[in-house]
Amino acid sequence: MPISILPHGKDGQELFNAISSFFSVFRIGNLLRKCNVQKEKGVSVIDISKYKLCNVFAGRNMYMQQKTSFFKEAFSMNTFYRFLNSPKTNWLRFTTLLSKKVADIIVPLTSEKRVNAFVVDDSLSEPTSCKQTELGSRVFDHTSMKYRMGYRPMTLGWTDGNTFLPVNSCLLASSKESNLISPIGQYDGRSLAARRRKLVQTKGTEAMI
Structure with a gap:
């Protein structure tokens, strides 16, 4: 579990579990592929998507995580923003x-x-x-x-x-x-x-x- 993107304690675990369940039930990975969202190598788009949603519901953002040395993900800021701003994504x-x-x-x-x-x-x-x-x-x-x-x-x-x-x-x-x-x-x-x-x-x- 990507602990660094969640609040500490039981609430953080429940948040991540809820988002993971949502991704599974609605087959988010399949929907992303239909909309031209895919990576040839490196961290999967599913992990980056979950990171983004966890931040939204936890009231956090990448900028402050990096400022406070709280960001410990397996991808860089450039990778994250390329994912969000790709002109190929529908x-x-x-x-x-x-x-x-x-x-x-x-x-x-x-x-x-x-x-x-x-x-x-x-x-x-x-x-x-x-x-x-x-x-x-x-x-x-x-x-x-x-x-x-x-x-x-x-x-x-x-x-x-x-x-x-x-x-x-x-x-x-x-x-x-x-x-x-x-x-x-x-x-x-x-x-x-x-x-x-x-x-x-x-x-x-x-x-x-």
């Missing part, structure tokens, strides 16, 4: 497939009269600064009826009226070049990274579909 597909597996377990447990529905939200996210962030732009806030700097994160969720599952999400920026306040990276148009950036500059109604 995280949108991964969260969609995972939420489908979870929903398939929930649906039989509820009444047939319960209505299942999708929920879409695109509330404005307004960071303090996005001038150096790719595709940062002036976007229209329908709440204040003003243009603001930032992104509109569009989130798709599934609900049966009682349980809510996040399905996937994407950031939306302005499609007008005059509203862009930061540079756009150049990518092969056939790549996943290029398709995601094209989606970012799509109208909200089209992105939703």
Whole structure:
């Protein structure tokens, strides 16, 4: 067990066991492979994924672990961030497939009269600064009826009226070049990274579909 990523004591052990059980029941490794997540050598993506989730639920992060000499994993910081930022990984597909597996377990447990529905939200996210962030732009806030700097994160969720599952999400920026306040990276148009950036500059109604 990777003790260094968990709180000490019984709670830490239970957290790791719960995450390991979740990975096993929902076959997370198989889902990751379907979404282009794989390593040719070194630490497995399963171990890195478990490390990330353990940190989230334990309220920890790699930066502070390294600052306090608490980080004792078998992989480096560069390996960890390459895993998270790989342009080949289809995280949108991964969260969609995972939420489908979870929903398939929930649906039989509820009444047939319960209505299942999708929920879409695109509330404005307004960071303090996005001038150096790719595709940062002036976007229209329908709440204040003003243009603001930032992104509109569009989130798709599934609900049966009682349980809510996040399905996937994407950031939306302005499609007008005059509203862009930061540079756009150049990518092969056939790549996943290029398709995601094209989606970012799509109208909200089209992105939703």
